[in-house]
Structures are given as C-alpha cells and as structure tokens.
Amino acid sequence: MIESSYYSQDVHGPYELYDIGNLDLEDGDTIRGCKLAYATFGTLSAARDNAILMPTWYSGTNKILEQVFIGKGRALDPEKYFILIINQIGSGLSSSPHNTPPPAGMANFPHVRIGDDVRAQHKLVTEKFGLNSLALVVGGSMGAQQTYEWAVRYPDMVKRAAPIAGTAKNTVHDFLFTETLVDAITSDPGFKKGFYASSAEVSEGLLRHAKMWAVMGWSTKFFRENRYKALGFSSLDDFIINFMYAYFSVMDPNDLLCMAWKWQRGDVSRHTSGDLRAALGRIKAKTFVMPMSSDMFFPPADCQAEWRLIPYAEFRPIQTIDGHLALFGADPGAIGELDKNLTELLAAKV
C-alpha cells in the first residue's frame, strides 16, 4: 500500500465506498472485498426511473466528471435526475493497486477487464440502490467502453446509452498507443517492477507518459492555433510541466497501469465469440455515438464503423480541436454540443 494525499476526499470531493464482497475476475483472479467508490447527485424518484450512471475514464474520478458534466440547467441536472458516478477499479478511489494491502496490492494487483467493472457496478446499482432500470449510461473514453459493456451485457436495463470518445471494441492502433503509455512508465528504472516506494520514484516515466498524452491527447490543430496558450500556458514546456505532468505526476503508476491494461482490451465481442456485429446487435438502448471530431486515437471513423452495427443509434460527432481531451471540458463549444445531444437523448421516448 502506498499513502497518497491525492486519492482523498479532500481532492476528489465526497464519495462513499461500497463493499461488493469478493469479485471473481474474468481472467481468473479475485479481488477480495472489492470496494467501489461512488458519488451521487440528485434524488432517486419514487418510480426509480430517473437514474443516470457515469463510469469514469482513465485517470478520472468522480470529481472531474461532476465538474465537466453535471449542473443545474444542464443535461445532467441533479434537480431532475439521480446521477451516480462510479469510479472504475484501478481509479485510485475504488479498489486499486495502491490502496490494496499486501500481498495483493501494487504490482500483484490482478488484471481487471471492463466486464469485471460492469459486473461490480451492476451489483452496487442493484443491491445498494435497488435499480432495475437506468435512464442513461454515459461515459467518455474508458467510460464509453464501460457504457458499451453495460448496454451489451444488460440490454434490458439500459434505456439510453451515450458513449463519448470511445469504442466498443478497442482498435489495434489504440492498443498500440496505450502500450507506449505503459512502456513509458514501466521502463523507468525507478518503477522497480511495480514495487516503488512512491510515485516520485517513477517521475521520469510519468513525465514521458504525460508527454505522449500531450502528443496524442489533443490535436495538431490544438497546437497550431496555440490553444495551450489560450488555456493559460506560456510555452510548450510550461504546458507540459504545469498542466500535463502536474495532472499525472500525482497519480499512482500501478493504478494507471491497471486501467491501461483494461483499456487496451475493451471488447464487447467477448460476449459473442468475437462477433462484434452480434454483440452490438444486442443493444436495446437508444444510443448516441459521440466521438470528438479531432480525436487521434478514438477517431470518428472508428466510432462510426461501430455505430453502423447498433440497432437504435445516432452518430453525433462533437466538433472540437481539443481532440480526445475535449473531455476535460475546456472547449465550451464541445461541452455545449454534448449537453444538447444528451438533453435530446434523455428526452427521447424509449
């Protein structure tokens, strides 16, 4: 276990922990006493029909999702909906390598798949809140992977689905990009095969990881139009150190690697012996597929190819030059488009 002031309620706002018991994982191991950290906004209706579930993305926790997506007068309005953000396994708030006691923690933490998360979330949602219907599952990036998994695995429960900037089956290119993120961390001699004493020992690896996120996470146009200056950074170095690295440097390397392994292998066609068309054909949810127009690793064309296989789906790319990381919410135009689409989706009869 590693002490971390970053993974705390001080930094991430209030959240609750729910112990789902032992989680038997798809790859054969077990997380004993698996805990999911969640935060709720708004009130569940008497009919229990106004619940929205948001799973988190890579490196994301409930705090940033709240900031980017939730608010009075917005699509995800806590005055109308009961919004439940569940932090994914490995996020650092839910059960994760850094907060699991020895011997099962750190580099010994088992491999977790998107499907494991969704089964765990299903347990929380049904046991703790007694939900048998979700008005919407919505998530960005790895949150989109979990959204697809929800819609394929529990088609009768998910009424609407909004996968943003993510895919149902990870692509070969995206697998490879993620592999370079993994390599950036594990190649640091300070990583010590995952048994470092603190994130600071892996600082060089985390810096390389941050730089690669900067190359692929935004877009060429983002840099051409000096968006990083508009965001308040005086130079490329200033942006890399004081935004990208500042963001990742406080995180736990094993936690990031747990999520990266899961991200690389996201694939709903595991339900159908590799037949993606059959898997996506199971979806009953009204679905809006919303890639970011300038995303370099979940590009619109990859998302569009999947959209064609989903029965009740619309393809709604979001116009932005912030690339994948428009998810951070710094482009008000993109956030406005997302809100508009989500409002329309939530209003749709299902």
Added chain:
Amino acid sequence: MIESSYYSQDVHGPYELYDIGNLDLEDGDTIRGCKLAYATFGTLSAARDNAILMPTWYSGTNKILEQVFIGKGRALDPEKYFILIINQIGSGLSSSPHNTPPPAGMANFPHVRIGDDVRAQHKLVTEKFGLNSLALVVGGSMGAQQTYEWAVRYPDMVKRAAPIAGTAKNTVHDFLFTETLVDAITSDPGFKKGFYASSAEVSEGLLRHAKMWAVMGWSTKFFRENRYKALGFSSLDDFIINFMYAYFSVMDPNDLLCMAWKWQRGDVSRHTSGDLRAALGRIKAKTFVMPMSSDMFFPPADCQAEWRLIPYAEFRPIQTIDGHLALFGADPGAIGELDKNLTELLAAKV
C-alpha cells in the same frame, strides 16, 4: 566510433564520399573534415541544367530514396536527369556521431541544423559538380525541410521545389512528438548518456522508439483496414518486431538523435528573424507542396498554411491511408500520384 555492418555499401549500395573540409555550424561548433555521402544516377547534360537534388529523411539513406523514387519511365528518370542523392549529416553514411573518431564522436558530436546540411550540400554541388542551377530539389519529411531550406537560402539556384510530407517551419506538435522519440532512446539505461558499446545495448529504447513510430507514422485507418497484414505481417506484434523494430534496431542511437535534434528545429524563418511569410516569400522556385493526406504529424493543414505563403506554389496533397510512412513507397497509388505531380512539375516552364 562504433563499427556497424548496417552503415555500409553492402547494405546501402554504391556511394561516394566528398570531403567538404571543416563545416562551421550555426550553433557554433565545427565538424572537422565533414564528409557527405552521395549517390548519382544518370548523366549531367552539357548545359548542366538537368540536375535533381534529393536530400534524405530521418533514418533514410540514398538506397531507400532510389528504390522509392528513381527509375526509367518515372518522373525521376535517370535517362533524362542527373539525380544526386545526398545523405544528410547524421544519416550514418555522411559524417555522423557513430563514424566520427573520438573525442568528437558519439554523444560529443555537435548539434547540426538543417541550414548546416544545406550549406554543406551547396558546397558539394557547386565545387564537385560545378552546378549553378538545380532543375528540382525534392525530398520527403526531413528531406522536405532541406528542400524548403534550399529554396529559401538559394532562391536563384533552385528552379523547382517539391517538399513532400514536411514543413518549412516545424510545428510545436511535431517538436513534441519528436521529443518523445528522443526520450524513448535516452531513457534506456543502456544508452549511458550516449557512450554505449553497441546499438544492442540500447535495444529497449530502440524498441520503444519503433513503437512510437508505429503509432504516429501510419494512420488509424491503416490499422483499421489491416494494411499491416496486407504488407505481409500476421499480427501487430509481428509487424512491430519484424518491420518497425527490424528497421530501426540496426541503426545507431546517436545518429538518430543527431537527426531528431535537427528535425525538431527545422525553420526557414531563421533567415528572417522569425518572419515565416518573409522567408517563404523569398522562394523563386515553382513549388508543389505535397503532404500525405493521412499524415499524423505533418498533417495537410499545417502544410497548407505554409503553401499560402509561397509565391509560385500549388497544393497537391497525396491521397493515402499509409500516413507519413507512405514515403516508404508501399502504397502504389500514392507513389503514382507523386510521380504524376513530379512529372508535371518538371515539365513546368520556369
């Protein structure tokens, strides 16, 4: 000095070495007895008006340029033109870190800029071949950077210019991508600050470097359409190891870093106190700007923005899903388009 069977005439075909004497570099150091390796194809006309110059790209040598661009019946036809390929400094054939004797070699090799290369090439071209006019300067990637530098520095000499998949002033995004390539190599403990005994000691760094090239060098569509399988590789791993890594693993890390440093800083506006419009306005050559349509780090839009500043230029993007590495020549459609454009450019009255 490092012995290398890779940087040999056996591998790279016949070439000549020309000693241009001491090369005083823009950043203040000197390459003593600087040698340029070059290969020629065809015969110089009596009027000395049929010379075509091709500088090399990152990791490239005369051999691959010959294979991709030169041939009877093609635009660069040795029966019509005198084609001169000059290997850039740091390429491994011309003066480079690995072939420079101590104490000036390896990590002590000085920083070289695109402008240094072009001045050195000018000396070879004028002294050795007595040329005062070049019918065409053409190059891809770093070869495009040198092409722009030629056209801006010697505007009366360069009659036509064909920068392919490259820019006149490197972008912030591209600088950052190249930085991650540099980091991949220098972070390997076997790199030993540049004083390794052989490339094999830096094999992990070279593998990471190869993977990052695979992420950014091709395109998302290249992977979606299984182009790597069409090229004869059975899986992503097979492609990474037996194509990308096989290609780079035999190269010298310091040589690659010498070229990378130069690539990052390519900028013709150094001639005009940072005024890119003024620099490109100097070009007298009839110019075809030819980005690869799916290039992830020299994207068409960046090249188009420069094209607008060049007096006698046409914008001719090349349609391909092979991304930047369409330069390898594996997409016959792209090579056909390039040939057609180069034929038209060479036929243009100037």
